[in-house]
Amino acid sequence: MNDFRTSILPAAARLVVPVQCVFSIYLLLRGHNLPGGGFIGGLVLASALVLRAMVAPSRAPKFDLIVLSGIGLLVALASAAMPWLGGGTFFTGLWGGQIWLPTVGKIKLGTPLLFDIGVFLVVTGVAAKLLLVLMSQTDESDA
Amino acid sequence: MDFQPIALPIALPLLAVGLLLCLRRAGEPVRHAINILSCVAQAVVAVILYLRVSADGVQALRSGSWPAPFGITLVADLFSAVMVLVTAVIGLGSALYAAGYGTGKFRGYFAPLYQALLLGVNGSFLTGDLFNLYVWFEVMLMSSFVLVALPGGRPQFEAAVKYLTLNFIASAFFLVGLGVLYGMTGTLNMADLSVKIAALGDNGLILSSAVLFLVAFGIKAGVFPFYFWLPSSYHVTPTPVAALFAGLLTKVGVYACARVFTLVYGGQQEFLAPLLLAIGVLTMITGVFGAASQFFIPRILSFHIISQIGYMIIGIGFFTRAALAATVFYVVHHILVKANLFLIGGVIGRRTGSQELSMTGGLYKKAPWLAILFLIPAMSLGGIPPLSGFFAKFVLVREGLAIGQGWVIAAALAVGLLTLYSMVKIWNEAFWKDAPLGDRQPDRKVPFLMLAPCVALAACTITFGIFPGVFLDVADRAAAQLTDPTAYIEAVLPSSPPSPAEP
Numbered sequence: 136m137n138d139f140r141t142s143i144l145p146a147a148a149r150l151v152v153p154v155q156c157v158f159s160i161y162l163l164l165r166g167h168n169l170p171g172g173g174f175i176g177g178l179v180l181a182s183a184l185v186l187r188a189m190v191a192p193s194r195a196p197k198f199d200l201i202v203l204s205g206i207g208l209l210v211a212l213a214s215a216a217m218p219w220l221g222g223g224t225f226f227t228g229l230w231g232g233q234i235w236l237p238t239v240g241k242i243k244l245g246t247p248l249l250f251d252i253g254v255f256l257v258v259t260g261v262a263a264k265l266l267l268v269l270m271s272q273t274d275e276s277d278a
Numbered sequence: 279m280d281f282q283p284i285a286l287p288i289a290l291p292l293l294a295v296g297l298l299l300c301l302r303r304a305g306e307p308v309r310h311a312i313n314i315l316s317c318v319a320q321a322v323v324a325v326i327l328y329l330r331v332s333a334d335g336v337q338a339l340r341s342g343s344w345p346a347p348f349g350i351t352l353v354a355d356l357f358s359a360v361m362v363l364v365t366a367v368i369g370l371g372s373a374l375y376a377a378g379y380g381t382g383k384f385r386g387y388f389a390p391l392y393q394a395l396l397l398g399v400n401g402s403f404l405t406g407d408l409f410n411l412y413v414w415f416e417v418m419l420m421s422s423f424v425l426v427a428l429p430g431g432r433p434q435f436e437a438a439v440k441y442l443t444l445n446f447i448a449s450a451f452f453l454v455g456l457g458v459l460y461g462m463t464g465t466l467n468m469a470d471l472s473v474k475i476a477a478l479g480d481n482g483l484i485l486s487s488a489v490l491f492l493v494a495f496g497i498k499a500g501v502f503p504f505y506f507w508l509p510s511s512y513h514v515t516p517t518p519v520a521a522l523f524a525g526l527l528t529k530v531g532v533y534a535c536a537r538v539f540t541l542v543y544g545g546q547q548e549f550l551a552p553l554l555l556a557i558g559v560l561t562m563i564t565g566v567f568g569a570a571s572q573f574f575i576p577r578i579l580s581f582h583i584i585s586q587i588g589y590m591i592i593g594i595g596f597f598t599r600a601a602l603a604a605t606v607f608y609v610v611h612h613i614l615v616k617a618n619l620f621l622i623g624g625v626i627g628r629r630t631g632s633q634e635l636s637m638t639g640g641l642y643k644k645a646p647w648l649a650i651l652f653l654i655p656a657m658s659l660g661g662i663p664p665l666s667g668f669f670a671k672f673v674l675v676r677e678g679l680a681i682g683q684g685w686v687i688a689a690a691l692a693v694g695l696l697t698l699y700s701m702v703k704i705w706n707e708a709f710w711k712d713a714p715l716g717d718r719q720p721d722r723k724v725p726f727l728m729l730a731p732c733v734a735l736a737a738c739t740i741t742f743g744i745f746p747g748v749f750l751d752v753a754d755r756a757a758a759q760l761t762d763p764t765a766y767i768e769a770v771l772p773s774s775p776p777s778p779a780e781p
Contacts, residue, residue, distance in 0.1 A: 205298070208292065209293070212293055215289070219285070225289070226343075
């Protein structure tokens, strides 16, 4: 891991990382009809995780990022399979009510949102894993 | 609840990938078990899908319930169903073999990548949308690239870079072709394209998009002059991976050619036929000569993939029902035989310590059963009756003579003879001659799991040879659907008028 210990980066990261985390959720939730979505949100969250790890290697994610993307795949598949289990066609959108959130606005709940959450997890896991492996110059034997 | 067997060959491997990634800390036996179980489930689903298509005709599934030209439609005609079935058989065989072979070098990622590759292959066979086909190609490319590169080592990286670069070029050609086609017609649904291109009539841009696709699929299929990535990458991969690649990856390119050039470019066949025939003949000849000069078993077999692809391309180039039936039969026969030869090559390598022909020998004395096991697919590849390869070649030759393409047939028969030469070379070197190291020649035990798939696949080859009528009949019905795509279009676009005058 490169040595990024200046005083500027940690100070900036302390401010930026929480904003990135919230913003990634914001992008995820508004993505169905507006610019955003699981893919972009996942990239933003991954960059937050990587920034934290850059500032202090001890803050690298403790959970297995590959498992996270595996869970994401299963969530996405579940969203596609749910209408099938209900007797419909694969990938048919099932909608169940809507909620209102500040700044994001109206969110329709349903399988498309679940699919986006799956994509969000896959992209977060894979992108963060890629960047962290490339950053750690040593060969990660279990990567 | 409708069972929807069309979606399951895609959903099952995806489920397996997700599970395998979540369980990546579980032991290797667990991962192999999930891998094999998923393949068994895919085989069951493939049989159900085949039976349904065979009984009820072309099946279509509008994913997301979006109507046809707008949403992505999954379509299974007889050709698709047969390909999905063979994929499941080879997938299961190689998965069992891999469990015996050992996949420690893949650091836990073998099984998820393997399932991702099957996902891409099944998706390619079932999609009814050209852009979706591109996406499945990318799924296949990514998983197969990592399967080549992951074991590490210089030759693996060299092979992976060549493989990736050339396939990226293929993707670029594919994308440009898609752009041209979409600009012309405003759709990429294959059934819709078929109708719209027929209405457009002859047009330079349509032909140029056809040639762009020919290059893209040609690189994937490994035809002349784009084949060189194939023999420089397959031989460095572990045997179960090489068998899966050899069986399936190039055949996806052949499938795409057969599908697109009969369905989408049905009216452009006069332009395409001479191109395909010339490419097919040159592919056969260069492939077989390449094989004759090699002495490393996987490399010999890799060059033979190329020469055999030539036969399939010729079958497409004739564009008649009987010739397409020959192609369908040939593809299935070749997948079973070629994957089996790679697997048996791996068994030879395991027993004698090397797949380099100069280092092998004496196997006939030690393992006569292995010699016979090798002889079945090898003679089938060479086209010796009564094995499957003979009937594949016979149907093609008969049709070629019937429509007066004697020179193509002459080339095909000469290449068949040279194929036999290569197979006999392996036979002589690995089985017949004395062991080069005498008593010091290693003679390791081969696990049962590596042998069982070889025996099962050889049994398939023999079954094809004993009951060729049954399988030729299926191939003929599949070819009938290819030559007359009305049923396909009707299944995808139920309300389409007979001849719409689209702008």
